[in-house]
Amino acid sequence: MSDSSEVKKRPVLGLEASSAAAPSASAGGLARLPAWVRSWEALLLVLLVLSLALGSTLSPYFLSLSNFSLLISDMMEKALMALTMTLIVIAGEIDLSVASILGLASVVLGYTWSHGVPLGLAIVLVLLIGALCGLVNGLAVTRLGLPSLVVTLGTLALFRGLAYVVMGDQAVSNFPSAFTNFGFGTVPGTLIPWPFVLFVALALLFSLLLHRSTLGRQIYAIGSNKEAARFAGIRVEHIKLLLFVLSGLIAALAGVVFTARFSNARADNALGFELDVVTIVLLGGVNIFGGSGSLPGVVLSLLIIGVLRNALGLADISGDIQNIAVGALLILSVLGPNAVRRLQEAASRRHAAADGPAGGLAPSARSAPEETGAAAREGGQRR
Amino acid sequence: MEVAAPQAAVPVIELVGVSKRFGAIQALKEVDLSLYAGEVHALVGENGAGKSTLVKILAGVHRPDRGLLKINGEAVELRSPAQAQAAGIAVIHQEPTLFPDLDVAENVFMGHQPRDRLGRIDWRRMYHEVEQLLQSLGVELNVYLPVRGLSVADRQLVEIARALSQDARVLIMDEPTASLSPREVEDLFAIVEQLRARQVAILFVSHRLEEVFRLASRVTVLRDGQRVITAPARALTAEETVRHMVGRELAALFPKEEAAIGEVVLEVRHLTRAGVFRDVSFQLRRGEILGLAGLVGAGRTEVARVLFGIDQAESGQILVDGRPVSIHSPRDAMRYGIAYVPEDRHQQGLVLDFSIARNMTLSILQRVARFSLIRSRQELKIAADYAERLRVRGGRLTQPVRALSGGNQQKVVLGKWLATEPRILILDEPTRGIDIGAKAEVHRIISELAARGLAILLISSELPEILAMSDRVLVMHEGRVSGLFSRAEADQEKVMLAATGQNRQSS
The missing domain is CATH 3.40.50.300 (P-loop containing nucleotide triphosphate hydrolases)
Structure with a gap:
């Protein structure tokens, strides 16, 4: 009897639990992301304001339109990769090889262009290679049943190594101006960088995909309970494979953007970017164990990381030191929700104790009946 | 006392x-x-x-x-x-x-x-x-x-x-x-x-x-x-x-209606999966409830998993409407009109964090979507329809199923599979761990479904349930079919003897 009432003991980020407890769950398209998105995003907004304040105290140049244009431009590769990373993490997997695919893509673009391949064709080739890298990751995860953490940690080294094989420590930088103009040019008459336009278009597309489409629904189901998804007829492995291919493709696209922005193809391009990408996604409220999270949150967290890096850069703080801040944020973004959950549990414990067991569906009972029972009793004893 | x-x-x-x-x-x-x-x-x-x-x-x-x-x-x-x-x-x-x-x-x-x-x-x-x-x-x-x-x-x-x-x-x-x-x-x-x-x-x-x-x-x-x-x-x-x-009284607990039993919908011939079950054959007809009894580990769930495409059989045939079919995935099974309400509600039947509505439409997403985009109104309409028919109580449709009682959760699983409009329904321990009132309701639903022409394979470890609900009782013991009884023949003792493999030794 108690077996059946026992809830699967899976580490769940606490804000999800609060969604169940939230009194005013709004219906509609994003029905699954009611109150907790608001509360988590509120927290992110506070963080954003803090980092903006930090930026303005660190440098007088920080609060200028041209700096913001630069700041956004600087984030674009990470922003693109965070889109697919969000989908993959919600599906319960991870792709650590994205920055290496970016590097490989950049190098292949430089190599083929410098060897006389027309740029358009070279870009198509690069995107195909990115998709192929994703396919390798995806097949290893879905066919061989290996954990994606290990697979993509391996290909992180592998793809980067391939980039060095192609070009060694050489660089290609004589790209045509039409291409580099896309990289660091802006929409005429504004300070909006062209890559940002690309990002906005893709972000809208991915939001629609994740939050409105049948594929998005299936991604949430897979991340939430893989077995139940399978029993419901969802092609779990098929969808995961698709996501890894998509991730490789977008990483290669980010490689093209990176190459255009710096007019530079080198094997060590975007080295270590995966740290930022994973941080952006987790700080954005995506559950590292899969099943929950949203793109609006990820976009907010993208801004925070961008502002933070920019502000620290203006203050002449080196990238390595900046990494300390980002690393700390990554850990906080996983710890934070857990701390919030503890607080909520403590609150519901008091609530349950006050209500007594006859209170019917106490909010906390929805997330963890076991713990509530124990909590109610402890509360009772304390009184 | x-x-x-x-x-x-x-x-x-x-x-x-x-x-x-x-x-x-x-x-x-x-x-x-x-x-x-x-x-x-x-x-x-x-x-x-x-x-x-x-x-x-x-x-x-x-x-x-x-x-x-x-x-x-x-x-x-x-x-x-x-x-x-x-x-x-x-x-x-x-x-x-x-x-x-x-x-x-x-x-x-x-x-x-x-x-x-x-x-x-x-x-x-x-x-x-x-x-x-x-x-x-x-x-x-x-x-x-x-x-x-x-x-x-x-x-x-x-x-x-x-x-x-x-x-x-x-x-x-x-x-x-x-x-x-x-x-x-x-x-x-x-x-x-x-x-x-x-x-x-x-x-x-x-x-x-x-x-x-x-x-x-x-x-x-x-x-x-x-x-x-x-x-x-x-x-x-x-x-x-x-x-x-x-x-x-048992009769009050298990309201089995008389149903017109029609043609054979599902037939299984000599189905074998090494180390799990061997040479399993049976027929299932329209409007019939075939009880599948046996001890834990007799291979009943394993047969169901093969029928639903979760696992593969090594040899033997599955026929739907008299035609041999090959079922390699739950998707294939659903295409042939087979639905499976699994044994483990929390792990296999439901996405606990999903709402009632989202669980109910999980297997029919294409039907609530246009151009692959989900129409919430359509989704809620279908969910409301099944929730009402099955009398799901205890929450709004947008509430996570985690909050529901075991009986209502089971009704959501049933609703999810009925929404696929199946012709063959496999129920694996459908009343395990739910309270007695909800149990009687689930029995009523099963019986109504059979009356409406569904072919039902009912796996249960509770003998009274099997005996009261089934038109025929198939018994498995250690991976083999050890008995088949008509409703009139079947009683607790015969089924139990077959389930423990003793009927063989005596005959």
Whole structure:
């Protein structure tokens, strides 16, 4: 009897639990992301304001339109990769090889262009290679049943190594101006960088995909309970494979953007970017164990990381030191929700104790009946 | 109704007014239970009556919300399984959990190995003591064998030896015979008799009444978390006990309607999956409920998994509407109109974090979407339709199913599969762990579905359910079909004999 009432003991980020407890769950398209998105995003907004304040105290140049244009431009590769990373993490997997695919893509673009391949064709080739890298990751995860953490940690080294094989420590930088103009040019008459336009278009597309489409629904189901998804007829492995291919493709696209922005193809391009990408996604409220999270949150967290890096850069703080801040944020973004959950549990414990067991569906009972029972009793004893 | 046992004045262990609630479910309500040294006390009740919860309270896994636990007359609090063990309470599980790579002796003495003067493990003494212990029980078991290869019965012996090595005074046997062969059951009973002679207090949890009346001196019946009666075994008959367990007439509990039985929809020929089941054949007709009975591990769920494309058969044929089909995935199965309500509701049936509506439409996403975009209104409409038809209660459609009671969760799973408009419905333990009221409702739904022409394969471990609901009963034993009975032929005894494989030996 108690077996059946026992809830699967899976580490769940606490804000999800609060969604169940939230009194005013709004219906509609994003029905699954009611109150907790608001509360988590509120927290992110506070963080954003803090980092903006930090930026303005660190440098007088920080609060200028041209700096913001630069700041956004600087984030674009990470922003693109965070889109697919969000989908993959919600599906319960991870792709650590994205920055290496970016590097490989950049190098292949430089190599083929410098060897006389027309740029358009070279870009198509690069995107195909990115998709192929994703396919390798995806097949290893879905066919061989290996954990994606290990697979993509391996290909992180592998793809980067391939980039060095192609070009060694050489660089290609004589790209045509039409291409580099896309990289660091802006929409005429504004300070909006062209890559940002690309990002906005893709972000809208991915939001629609994740939050409105049948594929998005299936991604949430897979991340939430893989077995139940399978029993419901969802092609779990098929969808995961698709996501890894998509991730490789977008990483290669980010490689093209990176190459255009710096007019530079080198094997060590975007080295270590995966740290930022994973941080952006987790700080954005995506559950590292899969099943929950949203793109609006990820976009907010993208801004925070961008502002933070920019502000620290203006203050002449080196990238390595900046990494300390980002690393700390990554850990906080996983710890934070857990701390919030503890607080909520403590609150519901008091609530349950006050209500007594006859209170019917106490909010906390929805997330963890076991713990509530124990909590109610402890509360009772304390009184 | 309390009857003092003659052996001792003070019970070894006693529960007084114990209550326990999990979320919306009151698992136990003011239950009293006493165990005396040298008695075998049977605890019976249907699935979901609260037996497991009571066992877990005695074992220190759960703590009661209200009420007292007394050992030798003194109120104590068991905060962990370790404390329960230290207090002399041991549990023998249906499927013992041991360290598979350690040998028998190491498992027996795990955590309290005999030491020599230097604090090192005294291996020679350990093996010697285990050998003596097993000998005193009249058991032959090589103490150097790793536990991994042992049968369930032998692993239970290891648990019993382990309990005795810790001087356990209370032994709780939780459905110990569920996975045993008749021969092994006899051996186990001989050991239980010995333990009784050693003045161990034994709580024997079972729903097999013949075993209960053979072994127990007293019987306690639980129903819906409450104690219905405690009486000396000789003062009760099996019929009375069943009446106490279900609390109403069987006919009222299982409302099976007459349905017109039509043509064969599903046929299985010589289906085999190595090591799991062999040569399984049967036919299932429109409007028919075919009960699939058998003990745990007989291969029933495994057959269902193959029919639904989760696993693959090695040989044999599956025919839908007389045409051979190959089913490689749940998607294939759904294409042929097969739906499967799985055994494990939480792991396989539902996405607990999803709302009622989202669970109900998970298998028919294409039908609620246009251009692959989900239309919320359409989704809610379909969900509302099935929620109303199945009378799902306890929440708005946008609420996570986690918040629902077991019975309502099961209705959501049913709704999800009915939404696929299947023609063949496989139900695997559809009423496990749900309360009696919801159970009757699920039975009503199943019966209505059959009346509307669905072909239903009903897998259940509850014989009364199988007997009352099924038009025919197919019985499996150790991976093979061991009996097929019409509704008129089938009775508890015949099905049970087939399920334990005894009908073969006698014929």
